[in-house]
Amino acid sequence: MQLHGRVISDVMSSSPLSKKRRLSGTETKTGSHCSSSNSVRTDLSHTPANGMAKNGNDAEIDEGLYSRQLYVLGHEAMKRMQNSNVLISGMRGLGVEIAKNVILGGVRSVTVHDQGVAEWRDLSSQFYLREEDLGKNRAEASQPRLAELNNYVSVTAYTGVLTEDYLTKFQVVVLTNSSLDEQKQLGEFCHSKGIKLVVADTRGLFGQLFCDFGEEMIVYDTNGEQPLSAMISMITKDKPGVVTCLDEARHGFESGDYVTFTEIQGMKELNGCQPVEIKVLGPYTFSICDTTGFSDYVRGGIVSQVKMPKKINFKSIASSVAEPEIMMTDFAKFDRPGQLHIGFQAVHAFQKKHNRLPAPWNQADGDELLTLAKELNSAQTGSAKVEELDEGLIKKMSYLAAGDLSPINAFIGGVAAQEVMKASTGKFMPVMQWLYFDALECLFEGEEIMLTEEECSPRNCRYDGQIAVFGTKLQKKLADQRYFLVGAGAIGCELLKNFAMIGLASEEGEVIVTDMDTIEKSNLNRQFLFRPSDVTKMKSDTAAAAVRQMNPSVKITAHQNRVGPETERIYDDDFFESLDGVTNALDNVDARMYMDRRCVYYRKPLLESGTLGTKGNIQVVIPFLTESYSSSQDPPEKSIPICTLKNFPNAIEHTLQWARDEFEGLFKQAPENAMQYLTDPKFMERTLKLPGAQPVEVLEAVYKSVVTDCPHSWGDCVAWARNHWQCQYSNNIRQLLHNFPPDQLTSSGAPFWSGPKRCPHPLEFSTSNDLHVDYVMAAANLFAQTYGLQCNTDRAGVIKILQDVKVPTFTPRSGVKIHVSDQELQNSNSSVDDSKLEEMKSQLPIPETFQFKLSPIDFEKVLCLKIRFVLKNCL
Numbered sequence: 001m002q003l004h005g006r007v008i009s010d011v012m013s014s015s016p017l018s019k020k021r022r023l024s025g026t027e028t029k030t031g032s033h034c035s036s037s038n039s040v041r042t043d044l045s046h047t048p049a050n051g052m053a054k055n056g057n058d059a060e061i062d063e064g065l066y067s068r069q070l071y072v073l074g075h076e077a078m079k080r081m082q083n084s085n086v087l088i089s090g091m092r093g094l095g096v097e098i099a100k101n102v103i104l105g106g107v108r109s110v111t112v113h114d115q116g117v118a119e120w121r122d123l124s125s126q127f128y129l130r131e132e133d134l135g136k137n138r139a140e141a142s143q144p145r146l147a148e149l150n151n152y153v154s155v156t157a158y159t160g161v162l163t164e165d166y167l168t169k170f171q172v173v174v175l176t177n178s179s180l181d182e183q184k185q186l187g188e189f190c191h192s193k194g195i196k197l198v199v200a201d202t203r204g205l206f207g208q209l210f211c212d213f214g215e216e217m218i219v220y221d222t223n224g225e226q227p228l229s230a231m232i233s234m235i236t237k238d239k240p241g242v243v244t245c246l247d248e249a250r251h252g253f254e255s256g257d258y259v260t261f262t263e264i265q266g267m268k269e270l271n272g273c274q275p276v277e278i279k280v281l282g283p284y285t286f287s288i289c290d291t292t293g294f295s296d297y298v299r300g301g302i303v304s305q306v307k308m309p310k311k312i313n314f315k316s317i318a319s320s321v322a323e324p325e326i327m328m329t330d331f332a333k334f335d336r337p338g339q340l341h342i343g344f345q346a347v348h349a350f351q352k353k354h355n356r357l358p359a360p361w362n363q364a365d366g367d368e369l370l371t372l373a374k375e376l377n378s379a380q381t382g383s384a385k386v387e388e389l390d391e392g393l394i395k396k397m398s399y400l401a402a403g404d405l406s407p408i409n410a411f412i413g414g415v416a417a418q419e420v421m422k423a424s425t426g427k428f429m430p431v432m433q434w435l436y437f438d439a440l441e442c443l444f445e446g447e448e449i450m451l452t453e454e455e456c457s458p459r460n461c462r463y464d465g466q467i468a469v470f471g472t473k474l475q476k477k478l479a480d481q482r483y484f485l486v487g488a489g490a491i492g493c494e495l496l497k498n499f500a501m502i503g504l505a506s507e508e509g510e511v512i513v514t515d516m517d518t519i520e521k522s523n524l525n526r527q528f529l530f531r532p533s534d535v536t537k538m539k540s541d542t543a544a545a546a547v548r549q550m551n552p553s554v555k556i557t558a559h560q561n562r563v564g565p566e567t568e569r570i571y572d573d574d575f576f577e578s579l580d581g582v583t584n585a586l587d588n589v590d591a592r593m594y595m596d597r598r599c600v601y602y603r604k605p606l607l608e609s610g611t612l613g614t615k616g617n618i619q620v621v622i623p624f625l626t627e628s629y630s631s632s633q634d635p636p637e638k639s640i641p642i643c644t645l646k647n648f649p650n651a652i653e654h655t656l657q658w659a660r661d662e663f664e665g666l667f668k669q670a671p672e673n674a675m676q677y678l679t680d681p682k683f684m685e686r687t688l689k690l691p692g693a694q695p696v697e698v699l700e701a702v703y704k705s706v707v708t709d710c711p712h713s714w715g716d717c718v719a720w721a722r723n724h725w726q727c728q729y730s731n732n733i734r735q736l737l738h739n740f741p742p743d744q745l746t747s748s749g750a751p752f753w754s755g756p757k758r759c760p761h762p763l764e765f766s767t768s769n770d771l772h773v774d775y776v777m778a779a780a781n782l783f784a785q786t787y788g789l790q791c792n793t794d795r796a797g798v799i800k801i802l803q804d805v806k807v808p809t810f811t812p813r814s815g816v817k818i819h820v821s822d823q824e825l826q827n828s829n830s831s832v833d834d835s836k837l838e839e840m841k842s843q844l845p846i847p848e849t850f851q852f853k854l855s856p857i858d859f860e861k862v863l864c865l866k867i868r869f870v871l872k873n874c875l
Helices: 063-073 075-081 093-105 120-124 138-147 180-193 317-322 336-354 363-379 391-400 406-425 464-479 490-502 521-525 539-550 573-577 589-602 642-647 652-679 683-688 694-708 714-739 770-786 795-804 822-828 834-843 865-873
Strands: 007-010 031-036 039-043 085-089 109-113 154-158 172-175 196-203 206-212 217-219 229-235 242-245 258-262 285-287 297-299 302-306 310-312 434-438 482-486 510-514 556-559 581-584 606-612 615-621
Touching (some): 063 521, 085 093, 093 109, 093 172, 120 464, 138 154, 490 539, 573 589, 589 606, 652 683, 652 770, 694 834
Parallel strands (some): 172 196, 482 510, 510 556
Antiparallel strands (some): 217 310
């Protein structure tokens, strides 16, 4: 997904995993039974109807389900997570949010624990509780609905006391809605037994997180970024040796990184050596070990970063309370974390003393909490003591402590779930050790605007947790809002859940959600409103039905329209004028910019967000107050020279881009151009106006699509794929080596194949090579799909066809021009041979005589095996 950068955070290191359904008694694939007097579990002893099986050592990773997550975590980390048993205590809004995320992530088992019963205020954010669940145990009521999220994960409900013996069953323990005494007691036990502990808490607009992953935790990869690599231009024989990289791009290494070397000519001692620690000297240079005794460096070589395991240690919560290590997340509030550290302890003290939380906006309780905070601060002897308490901040903690807000739980719950995944996988640096968050900017500004205790008192309704913070007037305003949500994918599902919980459009308002996509299996890992039985259904319809179950009062309408000029008759002036705001949950920049233009024109607030791997962005656009989404743009990405892509790739990103361009040219642009030629009378006129050699290139592609390459059977598709393979991976390389032999020298006497130019070798096709056959099958099926022919997955049949395919003998030709630089290419394309154009036009068939309808293929919807092939064979 493309991301237009704005406020960006790395959710793997300190921010929430922002993605994630619905419940239906008829859809569940698992049964429930009591395993003890205090627990209820989902029976996964059999393989469910959808083919899933529970996680564990003997379980294969379902790449169809976890494809996007595997991209971030990798197989090894995913396997470690599949062996983790997790306990999550407290099934209010925060606990269920953590449980939902952890279950979707794919651990071995999750046990949800709670000894309390559902109350009205729980419904403010506990999306798996219903009104009919009031008075029931929260864990038992939530368990069946949580179990639907991932049939690979065993989900159990436990309602007994958390004893030390019981905790030994788990690798990770999460405490929410727990007292400070309980946190310290269980925390000491977990620390002594090597059980990883996460403590999470929210109080109105305030959030707290604590991690203790033991005295010796190994982090295998601290940032999850792809290892860097660079090409070498020189290595000195010195103490220490200095490595200089090509000045095409900065190496990007940092002092303390470890690297290995390959493909060095001379100085053979470095090739394949053990990882070497480096010290960065500049953007293109770094020093390594003593190289004075090594053989002389000749030329070439690649240096690659190696991710080395890092050992870190944590203090127990009892020790860390007095000497806290706090992660800073907002430098605009640099003094807040220390204040909140004391404030949360004061809230615990108040609750222990009165067996209740401070009443919403109660002045007396606020004064008492402030007194408790001052006493606690005075008693501190370690770094936890603050010089001067912020009395206004502490009082606001008292006023808001009884609040329970779905958006705050979503944020802290996302961070907490991410920490569980770090604890289980050893990937990404954990939070060290405390994290505090507040969203006080959500309150009305100005001391003169104070809510009253009466306005924020409980009403015995599902919004009591929110009314405690914002009062009844704002609740009424939310209920009457009319919002347009564009996109019902991962972010869209999360937004709809939060909209339902806060009561958006629950009276006179309306939420309109549009998404033209259908549900796929890979969506189920993060788009939590969908279930396996929903695959192939429309996302917007399914998501709308799911959130109606969470809050039947929410008025939501589902559309299946793309937003753009073609739907402006639907989303017209009257539609936009009736809106109170727009929320984007899109996956491409063009659609984002279109919606931004519409919001600017109609002066509507826009909430913009996006994710890319471990990173995410949020932007709030308010008319006349903030810049619009399109007001600023990311700096343009550095383009890769065409000649480098085509003839001299030397980095992974080159082959990836080449494969993407090949796919687009073969299966998207060529069919699109051919269909325009066949259906649009003005196509030829537009094509002839294109600059340079583009008219010839386009007409040649059309000619191939409708004449020379046009298939009539599955066998034709296989033959085309086989010959395409031969052209790309044998013939073109042989021609390249004919023009530039391996021993070629430049005019200055230097080897031509040196520096960024790496000498390739042609491949020989073999039906006994699985990768070769995979490539042909994938290409043939894609080619057949573009022509509306029947696809085929019969591997033996394809091999049989291949044995009869005639592959023309290729002989490299002299006089073939291969451009070494883009400047050469540009000069050769400066003019068009008119006679060649006329020849191409005369060879094209009359559109009315063509029988086929070509269908372009969207790259995002398929698995391009060409990328895998190139990575394994061409670098």
